[in-house]
Amino acid sequence: MLYNIHPLKLFRALSLSLELSHDGSARHHWRTAMIASRIAEELPIEDSERQLVLHASLLHDIGAAAHWDEEFVGDGAFEGAAQHAEAGYRLLKDSRALGRLALPIRYHHARWDGMGAAEPAGKAIPLAARIIHAANRMETLLAEEKREHVLLQQRPILKTLASEAGKELDPAVVAVLLQIAEKESFWLDLINYQYYDRFFSLRMEGHMHLQLAEILDIAEIFATLIDQASQFTARHSRFVSQVAALLAEKKGFCQMEVTAMRIAGLLHDLGKLSIPAHVLEKEGKLAPEEQTIMRQHTYYTYRILSELDDFPLISQWAAYHHETLDGEGYPFRVPGEQLRLGSRIVAVADVFVALTEPRPYRPKLLTRHQVEEIMQERAAKNKLDDGLVKLLFQHYREACAGMHKWENGDAENEGKNGAMPS
Ligand SMILES: [Fe+2]
Numbered sequence: 001m002l003y004n005i006h007p008l009k010l011f012r013a014l015s016l017s018l019e020l021s022h023d024g025s026a027r028h029h030w031r032t033a034m035i036a037s038r039i040a041e042e043l044p045i046e047d048s049e050r051q052l053v054l055h056a057s058l059l060h061d062i063g064a065a066a067h068w069d070e071e072f073v074g075d076g077a078f079e080g081a082a083q084h085a086e087a088g089y090r091l092l093k094d095s096r097a098l099g100r101l102a103l104p105i106r107y108h109h110a111r112w113d114g115m116g117a118a119e120p121a122g123k124a125i126p127l128a129a130r131i132i133h134a135a136n137r138m139e140t141l142l143a144e145e146k147r148e149h150v151l152l153q154q155r156p157i158l159k160t161l162a163s164e165a166g167k168e169l170d171p172a173v174v175a176v177l178l179q180i181a182e183k184e185s186f187w188l189d190l191i192n193y194q195y196y197d198r199f200f201s202l203r204m205e206g207h208m209h210l211q212l213a214e215i216l217d218i219a220e221i222f223a224t225l226i227d228q229a230s231q232f233t234a235r236h237s238r239f240v241s242q243v244a245a246l247l248a249e250k251k252g253f254c255q256m257e258v259t260a261m262r263i264a265g266l267l268h269d270l271g272k273l274s275i276p277a278h279v280l281e282k283e284g285k286l287a288p289e290e291q292t293i294m295r296q297h298t299y300y301t302y303r304i305l306s307e308l309d310d311f312p313l314i315s316q317w318a319a320y321h322h323e324t325l326d327g328e329g330y331p332f333r334v335p336g337e338q339l340r341l342g343s344r345i346v347a348v349a350d351v352f353v354a355l356t357e358p359r360p361y362r363p364k365l366l367t368r369h370q371v372e373e374i375m376q377e378r379a380a381k382n383k384l385d386d387g388l389v390k391l392l393f394q395h396y397r398e399a400c401a402g403m404h405k406w407e408n409g410d411a412e413n414e415g416k417n418g419a420m421p422s
Protein backbone atom coordinates (compact mmCIF):
# COMPACT_ATOMS: atom_id res chain seq x y z
CA MET A 1 0.00 0.00 0.00
CA LEU A 2 1.28 3.48 -0.85
CA TYR A 3 1.39 5.96 1.95
CA ASN A 4 2.06 9.29 0.40
CA ILE A 5 -0.48 11.73 -0.88
CA HIS A 6 -0.28 14.83 -2.99
CA PRO A 7 -0.88 17.78 -0.66
CA LEU A 8 -3.47 19.27 -2.95
CA LYS A 9 -5.46 16.06 -2.88
CA LEU A 10 -5.35 15.90 0.91
CA PHE A 11 -6.26 19.57 1.43
CA ARG A 12 -9.00 19.39 -1.15
CA ALA A 13 -10.56 16.41 0.64
CA LEU A 14 -10.16 17.78 4.17
CA SER A 15 -11.51 21.19 3.16
CA LEU A 16 -14.88 19.51 2.60
CA SER A 17 -15.04 18.73 6.29
CA LEU A 18 -14.65 22.40 7.20
CA GLU A 19 -18.00 23.41 5.78
CA LEU A 20 -20.13 20.39 6.48
CA SER A 21 -23.69 20.99 7.51
CA HIS A 22 -26.92 19.04 7.38
CA ASP A 23 -26.95 19.14 3.61
CA GLY A 24 -23.38 18.17 2.91
CA SER A 25 -20.55 20.37 1.87
CA ALA A 26 -20.91 23.84 0.39
CA ARG A 27 -17.71 23.76 -1.73
CA HIS A 28 -16.91 27.31 -0.60
CA HIS A 29 -13.27 26.36 -0.12
CA TRP A 30 -12.93 24.67 -3.48
CA ARG A 31 -14.39 27.63 -5.33
CA THR A 32 -12.38 30.16 -3.33
CA ALA A 33 -9.27 28.13 -4.16
CA MET A 34 -10.14 28.10 -7.85
CA ILE A 35 -10.55 31.88 -7.93
CA ALA A 36 -7.46 32.53 -5.80
CA SER A 37 -5.35 30.19 -7.84
CA ARG A 38 -6.36 31.86 -11.10
CA ILE A 39 -5.39 35.25 -9.70
CA ALA A 40 -2.03 33.88 -8.52
CA GLU A 41 -1.37 32.37 -11.93
CA GLU A 42 -1.64 35.82 -13.52
CA LEU A 43 0.83 37.43 -11.13
CA PRO A 44 4.61 37.44 -11.62
CA ILE A 45 5.33 35.35 -8.53
CA GLU A 46 7.23 32.18 -7.73
CA ASP A 47 5.62 28.82 -8.19
CA SER A 48 5.99 28.14 -4.46
CA GLU A 49 3.95 31.28 -3.70
CA ARG A 50 1.23 30.10 -6.08
CA GLN A 51 1.15 26.77 -4.28
CA LEU A 52 0.87 28.56 -0.96
CA VAL A 53 -2.15 30.50 -2.26
CA LEU A 54 -3.82 27.31 -3.46
CA HIS A 55 -3.18 25.35 -0.27
CA ALA A 56 -4.05 28.16 2.14
CA SER A 57 -7.24 29.02 0.29
CA LEU A 58 -8.40 25.39 0.53
CA LEU A 59 -8.17 25.59 4.31
CA HIS A 60 -8.71 29.31 4.88
CA ASP A 61 -11.78 29.00 7.13
CA ILE A 62 -10.38 26.18 9.23
CA GLY A 63 -10.95 28.36 12.31
CA ALA A 64 -14.69 28.38 11.65
CA ALA A 65 -15.15 24.64 11.18
CA ALA A 66 -17.90 23.12 13.27
CA HIS A 67 -19.60 26.52 13.37
CA TRP A 68 -20.32 26.67 9.69
CA ASP A 69 -24.08 26.60 10.13
CA GLU A 70 -24.18 29.37 12.68
CA GLU A 71 -21.61 31.73 11.28
CA PHE A 72 -21.78 31.30 7.55
CA VAL A 73 -25.14 30.02 6.47
CA GLY A 74 -27.22 32.15 8.84
CA ASP A 75 -27.38 35.60 7.33
CA GLY A 76 -24.91 35.42 4.51
CA ALA A 77 -22.30 37.85 5.70
CA PHE A 78 -21.06 36.47 8.97
CA GLU A 79 -19.69 38.10 12.01
CA GLY A 80 -16.56 37.21 13.82
CA ALA A 81 -14.26 37.33 10.79
CA ALA A 82 -11.29 38.32 12.90
CA GLN A 83 -11.95 35.56 15.44
CA HIS A 84 -12.11 32.70 12.96
CA ALA A 85 -9.04 33.92 11.10
CA GLU A 86 -7.13 34.13 14.37
CA ALA A 87 -8.44 30.72 15.47
CA GLY A 88 -7.20 29.26 12.19
CA TYR A 89 -3.80 30.82 12.73
CA ARG A 90 -3.52 29.33 16.22
CA LEU A 91 -4.46 25.87 14.96
CA LEU A 92 -1.79 25.90 12.30
CA LYS A 93 1.08 28.03 13.51
CA ASP A 94 3.09 25.28 15.22
CA SER A 95 2.44 22.59 12.66
CA ARG A 96 5.43 21.28 10.76
CA ALA A 97 3.34 20.44 7.74
CA LEU A 98 0.94 23.40 7.72
CA GLY A 99 2.74 26.17 9.61
CA ARG A 100 3.44 28.06 6.39
CA LEU A 101 -0.32 28.49 5.86
CA ALA A 102 -0.82 30.15 9.24
CA LEU A 103 -0.09 33.78 8.33
CA PRO A 104 -2.04 33.92 5.06
CA ILE A 105 -4.99 32.45 6.95
CA ARG A 106 -4.59 34.84 9.86
CA TYR A 107 -4.90 37.85 7.60
CA HIS A 108 -7.38 36.66 4.98
CA HIS A 109 -9.87 39.29 6.18
CA ALA A 110 -7.35 42.08 6.88
CA ARG A 111 -8.41 45.32 5.19
CA TRP A 112 -6.10 46.88 2.65
CA ASP A 113 -6.84 50.43 3.92
CA GLY A 114 -6.07 49.51 7.54
CA MET A 115 -9.53 50.47 8.76
CA GLY A 116 -10.00 47.08 10.40
CA ALA A 117 -8.78 45.96 13.78
CA ALA A 118 -5.11 46.11 14.76
CA GLU A 119 -3.96 44.23 11.69
CA PRO A 120 -1.35 44.95 9.10
CA ALA A 121 -2.51 47.02 6.15
CA GLY A 122 -1.52 47.44 2.52
CA LYS A 123 1.51 45.52 1.37
CA ALA A 124 2.32 44.50 4.94
CA ILE A 125 -0.50 41.97 4.56
CA PRO A 126 0.97 38.79 3.05
CA LEU A 127 0.20 38.64 -0.67
CA ALA A 128 -1.41 35.22 -0.32
CA ALA A 129 -3.80 36.67 2.26
CA ARG A 130 -4.73 39.57 -0.04
CA ILE A 131 -5.45 37.15 -2.87
CA ILE A 132 -7.54 34.84 -0.67
CA HIS A 133 -9.45 37.85 0.68
CA ALA A 134 -10.53 38.92 -2.80
CA ALA A 135 -11.30 35.36 -3.92
CA ASN A 136 -13.30 34.69 -0.75
CA ARG A 137 -15.26 37.90 -1.30
CA MET A 138 -16.14 36.97 -4.85
CA GLU A 139 -17.17 33.44 -3.85
CA THR A 140 -19.36 34.77 -1.04
CA LEU A 141 -21.11 37.21 -3.37
CA LEU A 142 -21.69 34.38 -5.81
CA ALA A 143 -23.06 32.10 -3.12
CA GLU A 144 -25.39 34.78 -1.76
CA GLU A 145 -27.01 35.34 -5.13
CA LYS A 146 -27.15 31.77 -6.24
CA ARG A 147 -30.78 31.82 -7.33
CA GLU A 148 -29.91 33.92 -10.33
CA HIS A 149 -28.13 32.58 -13.41
CA VAL A 150 -24.40 32.84 -12.88
CA LEU A 151 -23.81 34.94 -15.99
CA LEU A 152 -26.41 37.44 -14.85
CA GLN A 153 -24.46 37.81 -11.62
CA GLN A 154 -21.21 38.62 -13.39
CA ARG A 155 -21.68 42.41 -13.79
CA PRO A 156 -23.13 43.18 -10.35
CA ILE A 157 -20.43 41.12 -8.59
CA LEU A 158 -17.61 42.76 -10.57
CA LYS A 159 -19.09 46.15 -9.76
CA THR A 160 -19.14 45.38 -6.05
CA LEU A 161 -15.56 44.12 -6.15
CA ALA A 162 -14.42 47.23 -8.03
CA SER A 163 -16.05 49.41 -5.38
CA GLU A 164 -14.14 47.57 -2.64
CA ALA A 165 -10.74 47.90 -4.31
CA GLY A 166 -8.48 50.16 -2.26
CA LYS A 167 -10.78 49.83 0.76
CA GLU A 168 -11.23 46.23 1.90
CA LEU A 169 -9.29 44.74 -0.99
CA ASP A 170 -5.88 45.17 -2.61
CA PRO A 171 -6.54 47.20 -5.80
CA ALA A 172 -3.83 45.37 -7.78
CA VAL A 173 -5.35 41.99 -6.91
CA VAL A 174 -8.83 43.22 -7.79
CA ALA A 175 -7.56 44.56 -11.12
CA VAL A 176 -6.28 41.09 -12.04
CA LEU A 177 -9.52 39.50 -10.89
CA LEU A 178 -11.67 41.91 -12.89
CA GLN A 179 -9.66 41.10 -15.95
CA ILE A 180 -9.85 37.30 -15.70
CA ALA A 181 -13.51 37.42 -14.70
CA GLU A 182 -14.42 39.05 -18.02
CA LYS A 183 -14.60 35.58 -19.58
CA GLU A 184 -17.92 33.81 -19.33
CA SER A 185 -16.02 30.51 -18.98
CA PHE A 186 -14.52 31.72 -15.69
CA TRP A 187 -18.01 31.90 -14.16
CA LEU A 188 -19.34 28.76 -15.76
CA ASP A 189 -16.33 26.82 -14.46
CA LEU A 190 -17.06 28.01 -10.94
CA ILE A 191 -20.49 26.45 -10.83
CA ASN A 192 -19.65 23.33 -12.84
CA TYR A 193 -18.98 20.50 -10.36
CA GLN A 194 -17.93 18.24 -13.20
CA TYR A 195 -15.05 20.60 -14.01
CA TYR A 196 -13.66 20.83 -10.45
CA ASP A 197 -11.75 17.57 -10.71
CA ARG A 198 -10.01 18.68 -13.86
CA PHE A 199 -9.08 22.03 -12.34
CA PHE A 200 -7.35 20.39 -9.39
CA SER A 201 -5.78 17.46 -11.21
CA LEU A 202 -4.14 19.85 -13.66
CA ARG A 203 -2.45 21.46 -10.68
CA MET A 204 -1.27 18.23 -9.10
CA GLU A 205 1.56 17.54 -11.47
CA GLY A 206 5.13 17.61 -10.40
CA HIS A 207 4.93 18.64 -6.76
CA MET A 208 6.26 16.83 -3.72
CA HIS A 209 4.01 14.33 -2.05
CA LEU A 210 3.35 14.46 1.67
CA GLN A 211 5.06 11.79 3.72
CA LEU A 212 3.26 9.73 6.31
CA ALA A 213 4.62 11.79 9.23
CA GLU A 214 3.26 14.99 7.68
CA ILE A 215 -0.13 13.41 7.07
CA LEU A 216 -0.15 12.37 10.74
CA ASP A 217 0.68 15.94 11.73
CA ILE A 218 -2.23 17.25 9.65
CA ALA A 219 -4.59 14.56 10.99
CA GLU A 220 -3.76 15.76 14.51
CA ILE A 221 -4.91 19.27 13.65
CA PHE A 222 -8.19 17.92 12.32
CA ALA A 223 -8.58 15.72 15.40
CA THR A 224 -8.29 18.88 17.50
CA LEU A 225 -11.05 20.47 15.43
CA ILE A 226 -13.29 17.43 15.77
CA ASP A 227 -12.72 17.10 19.50
CA GLN A 228 -13.23 20.81 20.09
CA ALA A 229 -16.67 20.60 18.52
CA SER A 230 -17.99 19.13 21.75
CA GLN A 231 -16.85 19.82 25.29
CA PHE A 232 -17.60 16.21 26.21
CA THR A 233 -15.15 14.64 23.84
CA ALA A 234 -12.11 16.81 24.47
CA ARG A 235 -9.60 14.13 23.56
CA HIS A 236 -11.77 11.38 22.13
CA SER A 237 -10.14 11.16 18.69
CA ARG A 238 -6.63 11.12 20.15
CA PHE A 239 -7.46 8.25 22.47
CA VAL A 240 -9.24 6.25 19.77
CA SER A 241 -6.10 6.73 17.68
CA GLN A 242 -3.91 5.58 20.57
CA VAL A 243 -5.98 2.47 21.31
CA ALA A 244 -6.40 1.55 17.63
CA ALA A 245 -2.65 1.87 17.04
CA LEU A 246 -1.96 -0.35 20.05
CA LEU A 247 -4.32 -3.05 18.76
CA ALA A 248 -2.83 -2.80 15.25
CA GLU A 249 0.64 -3.26 16.72
CA LYS A 250 -0.43 -6.28 18.75
CA LYS A 251 -2.02 -7.77 15.63
CA GLY A 252 1.31 -7.52 13.84
CA PHE A 253 0.72 -4.55 11.54
CA CYS A 254 4.00 -3.10 10.22
CA GLN A 255 5.16 0.27 11.44
CA MET A 256 3.77 2.16 8.46
CA GLU A 257 0.42 0.47 8.86
CA VAL A 258 0.36 1.36 12.53
CA THR A 259 0.94 5.02 11.62
CA ALA A 260 -1.83 4.77 9.03
CA MET A 261 -4.03 3.34 11.78
CA ARG A 262 -3.14 6.30 13.99
CA ILE A 263 -4.34 8.60 11.22
CA ALA A 264 -7.54 6.59 10.75
CA GLY A 265 -8.20 6.86 14.50
CA LEU A 266 -7.60 10.61 14.51
CA LEU A 267 -10.02 11.13 11.61
CA HIS A 268 -12.69 8.52 12.37
CA ASP A 269 -15.18 11.14 13.55
CA LEU A 270 -14.37 13.73 10.86
CA GLY A 271 -17.99 13.65 9.72
CA LYS A 272 -19.08 14.82 13.18
CA LEU A 273 -18.36 18.31 11.89
CA SER A 274 -21.70 17.91 10.08
CA ILE A 275 -23.65 17.41 13.31
CA PRO A 276 -25.36 20.51 14.70
CA ALA A 277 -23.96 21.81 17.98
CA HIS A 278 -27.23 21.33 19.89
CA VAL A 279 -26.98 17.60 19.21
CA LEU A 280 -23.25 17.26 19.86
CA GLU A 281 -23.40 19.37 22.99
CA LYS A 282 -26.54 17.87 24.45
CA GLU A 283 -26.23 17.21 28.15
CA GLY A 284 -28.17 13.99 28.18
CA LYS A 285 -28.94 10.96 26.09
CA LEU A 286 -29.87 11.77 22.52
CA ALA A 287 -33.51 11.56 21.49
CA PRO A 288 -34.27 9.01 18.75
CA GLU A 289 -34.43 11.73 16.05
CA GLU A 290 -31.08 13.09 17.19
CA GLN A 291 -29.56 9.62 17.07
CA THR A 292 -30.81 9.28 13.53
CA ILE A 293 -29.10 12.52 12.50
CA MET A 294 -25.94 11.41 14.28
CA ARG A 295 -25.78 8.43 11.94
CA GLN A 296 -24.69 10.62 9.07
CA HIS A 297 -21.30 11.32 10.64
CA THR A 298 -19.59 8.14 9.45
CA TYR A 299 -21.05 8.62 5.99
CA TYR A 300 -19.23 11.94 5.66
CA THR A 301 -16.06 10.54 7.18
CA TYR A 302 -16.14 7.92 4.43
CA ARG A 303 -16.99 10.21 1.55
CA ILE A 304 -14.29 12.70 2.47
CA LEU A 305 -11.53 10.16 3.09
CA SER A 306 -12.40 8.14 0.01
CA GLU A 307 -11.28 11.18 -2.00
CA LEU A 308 -7.79 9.99 -1.04
CA ASP A 309 -7.70 7.18 -3.53
CA ASP A 310 -3.97 6.61 -3.07
CA PHE A 311 -4.63 5.83 0.58
CA PRO A 312 -7.41 3.34 -0.03
CA LEU A 313 -7.81 1.56 3.29
CA ILE A 314 -7.94 4.60 5.50
CA SER A 315 -11.52 5.47 4.52
CA GLN A 316 -12.71 1.98 5.49
CA TRP A 317 -10.64 1.78 8.65
CA ALA A 318 -11.85 5.18 9.81
CA ALA A 319 -15.43 5.25 8.62
CA TYR A 320 -16.70 1.73 9.25
CA HIS A 321 -16.52 2.07 13.02
CA HIS A 322 -20.28 1.77 13.40
CA GLU A 323 -20.56 -1.14 10.99
CA THR A 324 -21.04 -4.40 12.86
CA LEU A 325 -20.18 -8.06 12.29
CA ASP A 326 -23.87 -8.96 12.03
CA GLY A 327 -24.18 -6.61 9.04
CA GLU A 328 -26.65 -4.31 10.81
CA GLY A 329 -24.35 -1.37 11.38
CA TYR A 330 -24.48 2.00 9.65
CA PRO A 331 -24.32 3.72 7.26
CA PHE A 332 -23.41 1.08 4.66
CA ARG A 333 -24.60 -2.08 6.44
CA VAL A 334 -21.42 -3.79 5.34
CA PRO A 335 -21.68 -7.60 5.72
CA GLY A 336 -19.48 -8.85 8.56
CA GLU A 337 -17.21 -10.95 6.36
CA GLN A 338 -16.29 -7.82 4.42
CA LEU A 339 -15.30 -5.85 7.50
CA ARG A 340 -11.52 -5.61 7.40
CA LEU A 341 -9.44 -6.15 10.50
CA GLY A 342 -8.49 -2.45 10.48
CA SER A 343 -12.16 -1.40 10.54
CA ARG A 344 -12.92 -3.83 13.37
CA ILE A 345 -9.99 -2.42 15.32
CA VAL A 346 -11.26 1.16 15.09
CA ALA A 347 -14.76 -0.02 16.08
CA VAL A 348 -13.42 -1.70 19.24
CA ALA A 349 -11.21 1.29 20.07
CA ASP A 350 -14.12 3.71 19.61
CA VAL A 351 -16.49 1.80 21.90
CA PHE A 352 -13.76 1.35 24.48
CA VAL A 353 -12.86 5.05 24.57
CA ALA A 354 -16.52 6.12 24.58
CA LEU A 355 -17.22 3.88 27.58
CA THR A 356 -14.08 4.99 29.37
CA GLU A 357 -14.49 8.74 28.99
CA PRO A 358 -16.70 10.94 31.12
CA ARG A 359 -20.14 11.72 29.70
CA PRO A 360 -22.67 14.27 30.97
CA TYR A 361 -25.30 11.58 31.50
CA ARG A 362 -22.86 9.32 33.33
CA PRO A 363 -21.81 11.09 36.51
CA LYS A 364 -19.40 8.35 37.61
CA LEU A 365 -16.82 6.79 35.35
CA LEU A 366 -17.45 3.13 34.61
CA THR A 367 -15.12 0.63 36.25
CA ARG A 368 -12.82 -1.57 34.22
CA HIS A 369 -15.10 -4.48 35.01
CA GLN A 370 -18.21 -2.67 33.77
CA VAL A 371 -16.50 -1.59 30.54
CA GLU A 372 -15.25 -5.11 29.93
CA GLU A 373 -18.68 -6.60 30.58
CA ILE A 374 -20.45 -4.23 28.19
CA MET A 375 -17.90 -4.90 25.46
CA GLN A 376 -18.05 -8.66 25.91
CA GLU A 377 -21.82 -8.50 25.69
CA ARG A 378 -21.55 -6.63 22.40
CA ALA A 379 -19.05 -9.16 21.11
CA ALA A 380 -21.40 -12.00 22.07
CA LYS A 381 -24.14 -10.32 20.01
CA ASN A 382 -21.79 -10.19 17.02
CA LYS A 383 -21.48 -6.41 17.18
CA LEU A 384 -17.77 -6.27 18.02
CA ASP A 385 -14.86 -8.57 17.22
CA ASP A 386 -14.53 -10.92 20.18
CA GLY A 387 -10.81 -11.61 19.70
CA LEU A 388 -10.01 -7.90 19.58
CA VAL A 389 -12.01 -7.20 22.73
CA LYS A 390 -10.03 -9.92 24.54
CA LEU A 391 -6.75 -8.60 23.16
CA LEU A 392 -7.63 -5.10 24.35
CA PHE A 393 -8.23 -6.21 27.92
CA GLN A 394 -4.99 -8.18 27.91
CA HIS A 395 -3.28 -4.84 27.34
CA TYR A 396 -5.64 -2.73 29.38
CA ARG A 397 -3.05 -0.65 31.19
CA GLU A 398 -1.27 0.28 28.00
CA ALA A 399 -4.58 1.10 26.30
CA CYS A 400 -5.55 3.45 29.14
CA ALA A 401 -2.23 5.30 29.21
CA GLY A 402 -2.90 8.99 29.78
CA MET A 403 -6.67 8.67 29.94
CA HIS A 404 -7.02 9.14 33.69
CA LYS A 405 -5.91 12.74 33.25
CA TRP A 406 -9.22 13.60 31.61
CA GLU A 407 -11.19 14.23 34.71
CA ASN A 408 -8.91 16.51 36.68
CA GLY A 409 -6.19 17.42 34.28
CA ASP A 410 -3.43 15.90 36.39
CA ALA A 411 -1.95 12.57 37.23
CA GLU A 412 -2.72 12.71 40.94
CA ASN A 413 -6.00 10.95 40.65
CA GLU A 414 -4.58 7.79 39.21
CA GLY A 415 -6.48 4.86 40.64
CA LYS A 416 -9.21 7.06 42.13
CA ASN A 417 -11.37 7.25 39.04
CA GLY A 418 -13.41 4.22 38.20
CA ALA A 419 -11.92 3.11 34.93
CA MET A 420 -8.33 3.02 36.06
CA PRO A 421 -6.08 0.00 35.96
CA SER A 422 -7.12 -2.38 38.68
FE1 LIG B 1 -12.95 33.63 6.34
Ligand SMILES: [Fe+2]
Pocket (backbone or CB within 6 Å): 028, 032, 060, 061, 136
Ligand atom coordinates in the same frame (compact mmCIF):
# COMPACT_ATOMS: atom_id res chain seq x y z
FE1 LIG C 1 -14.24 31.92 3.50
Ligand SMILES: [Fe+2]
Pocket (backbone or CB within 6 Å): 236, 240, 268, 269, 350
Ligand atom coordinates in the same frame (compact mmCIF):
# COMPACT_ATOMS: atom_id res chain seq x y z
FE1 LIG D 1 -15.82 8.08 17.89
